[in-house]
Amino acid sequence: MVVSIADNFSDFAKYLNERTGENINLCFQCKKCSSGCPVSTFMDYMPNQIIHYARLGLKEIVLKSKTIWLCAACETCTTRCPQGIDLVKVMDSLKNIADRSGIKPGDSQVSAFYHKGISNIRHFGRMYEAGLIGMLKISTGQLTGDLGLGLKMFKKGKLKLLPTFKGSRSMKNIFSRVKKAEKR
Amino acid sequence: MKYAYFPGCSLRSTAREYDASFRAVCDKLGIELYEPKKWICCGSSFGHAFSKLLMISLPLQNLKLVEMMDLEEVVVPCASCFSRFKSAQSEVKSSPDLLEKVKKIIGKELTVDINVCHPLEIFSRTGILNETPKFIKRDISGLKVACYYGCLLTRPPKVMQFDECEYPQSMDKILQAFGIETIDWAYKTECCGAAFSLTRSDIVRKLSFEILKEAKQLGADAIAAACPLCHANLDMRQEEIEKEYGIEFKMPILYFTQLMGLGFGIPAHKLLLQKHMVSTDRILNNV
Numbered sequence: 001m002v003v004s005i006a007d008n009f010s011d012f013a014k015y016l017n018e019r020t021g022e023n024i025n026l027c028f029q030c031k032k033c034s035s036g037c038p039v040s041t042f043m044d045y046m047p048n049q050i051i052h053y054a055r056l057g058l059k060e061i062v063l064k065s066k067t068i069w070l071c072a073a074c075e076t077c078t079t080r081c082p083q084g085i086d087l088v089k090v091m092d093s094l095k096n097i098a099d100r101s102g103i104k105p106g107d108s109q110v111s112a113f114y115h116k117g118i119s120n121i122r123h124f125g126r127m128y129e130a131g132l133i134g135m136l137k138i139s140t141g142q143l144t145g146d147l148g149l150g151l152k153m154f155k156k157g158k159l160k161l162l163p164t165f166k167g168s169r170s171m172k173n174i175f176s177r178v179k180k181a182e183k184r
Numbered sequence: 185m186k187y188a189y190f191p192g193c194s195l196r197s198t199a200r201e202y203d204a205s206f207r208a209v210c211d212k213l214g215i216e217l218y219e220p221k222k223w224i225c226c227g228s229s230f231g232h233a234f235s236k237l238l239m240i241s242l243p244l245q246n247l248k249l250v251e252m253m254d255l256e257e258v259v260v261p262c263a264s265c266f267s268r269f270k271s272a273q274s275e276v277k278s279s280p281d282l283l284e285k286v287k288k289i290i291g292k293e294l295t296v297d298i299n300v301c302h303p304l305e306i307f308s309r310t311g312i313l314n315e316t317p318k319f320i321k322r323d324i325s326g327l328k329v330a331c332y333y334g335c336l337l338t339r340p341p342k343v344m345q346f347d348e349c350e351y352p353q354s355m356d357k358i359l360q361a362f363g364i365e366t367i368d369w370a371y372k373t374e375c376c377g378a379a380f381s382l383t384r385s386d387i388v389r390k391l392s393f394e395i396l397k398e399a400k401q402l403g404a405d406a407i408a409a410a411c412p413l414c415h416a417n418l419d420m421r422q423e424e425i426e427k428e429y430g431i432e433f434k435m436p437i438l439y440f441t442q443l444m445g446l447g448f449g450i451p452a453h454k455l456l457l458q459k460h461m462v463s464t465d466r467i468l469n470n471v
């Protein structure tokens with residue numbers, strides 16, 4: 001059974017609900033989401049706190065948090081929330097809002113990975129792992145980390161040296177149509 | 185039986201073993217696979233973070249290709265792609281507005297009726313499960329295996345609609361058909377850190393350590409995986425994990441399709457067992 005709690009809530013909560021199709025005001029702070037979250041020890045705020053602060057309209061805290069970037073989208077909380085809130089959708093939407101508002105991401109490496117990953121598939125149509133790893137290491141200045149592992153992967157034939165461009169044209173079309181549709 | 189086959193980016197690079205063993209097993213069972221030529225990345229690892237519309241359009245573009253091949257089912261072995269496909273379908277099913285928008289992006293021919301299924305789903309269907317013992321050529325029944333499903337295959341249940349969400353059984357049933365003893369353990373659907381492998385490997389090491397530790401303590405000879413990200417984290421990062429925590433695991437991580445292949449008598453090198461970072465010799469010596 002879903003219990004309704006508050007009628008008066010912040011504009012930020014309203015905005016978030018509209019974007020996600022969820023209703024975070026149903027949260028009754030049972031903390032089931034946080035107790036099962038595998039990444040919680042690395043987060044600065046627990047998932048239930050993020051939901052609560054968002055309800056209260058404490059945008060700054062929420063959008064600058066590490067938590068929204070460290071959520072691994074493992075769907076544990078979404079599966080277990082007794083109020084049926086899809087927390088992954090909320091976390092994704094918060095990342096998106098933070099990114100578009102030019103807020104410094106709470107975890108710059110994770111944010112860089114998403115950005116480089118997206119531009120990688122836009123260019124190649126399919127993911128070009130070796131290129132992605134290279135871009136990521138250069139952009140985050142961590143040139144040597146994982147070098148040994150990367151070499152082992154090459155030796156095992158697990159990384160291709162050159163990209164394929166199969167499907168890259170339809171990928172580019174999709175990207176540009178999405179961009180247009182989102183401008184409207 | 186005919187299925188469209190979406191390998192996805194990982195099965196063509198870091199997870200070639202999964203691709204090779206899945207196709208070899210299908211071949212034995214008389215399952216025909218047809219790959220759409222122009223499939224594109226479904227966007228799975230990059231966080232649905234930047235554009236919801238994009239993340240829904242990419243899987244549906246691939247489903248459009250399947251539809252054009254006149255096939256009704258597509259099999260998607262990567263758990264992360266599988267999850268993206270299912271959630272894209274579920275999103276457009278619940279929102280006709282969104283469906284219209286997506287149609288404008290990928291072109292008109294698109295229904296959402298294609299059945300997206302995982303290899304575990306196909307192989308655990310009663311018909312095939314009953315047939316499986318007939319094809320067994322090599323005795324692998326001495327093995328004790330921890331079936332690791334990972335976080336995405338079954339969750340959230342209203343979207344995935346596959347197996348039991350917290351304690352799935354399909355892989356256990358498939359491997360039990362080969363006489364393998366599968367262990368009961370609490371980490372079947374725990375997260376391994378997934379796509380943080382390249383960014384926050386500290387998180388991956390911690391989460392994967394817990395999974396390896398539990399499997400080891402319960403006496404598993406190997407962990408069976410059904411997802412390229414899970415496999416990469418448990419196999420490729422295992423040496424670092426051992427160093428960081430000062431424990432030796434030497435735990436072979438196999439795709440469940442490789443175990444099936446071994447049971448069907450397919451040579452180990454054809455199943456690409458030699459590609460794993462952690463040696464699988466211990467398993468091979470036992471069968």
Ligand code: SF4
Pocket residue numbers: 026027028029030031032033034047048051080081082083084085087
């Ligand atoms: S599980 Fe759901 S209701 Fe409970 S605290 Fe988390 S979001 Fe709120």
Ligand code: SF4
Pocket residue numbers: 033036037038039040047070071072073074075076077078087088091
């Ligand atoms: S989806 Fe994110 S917030 Fe929820 S349990 Fe997983 S990592 Fe934690």
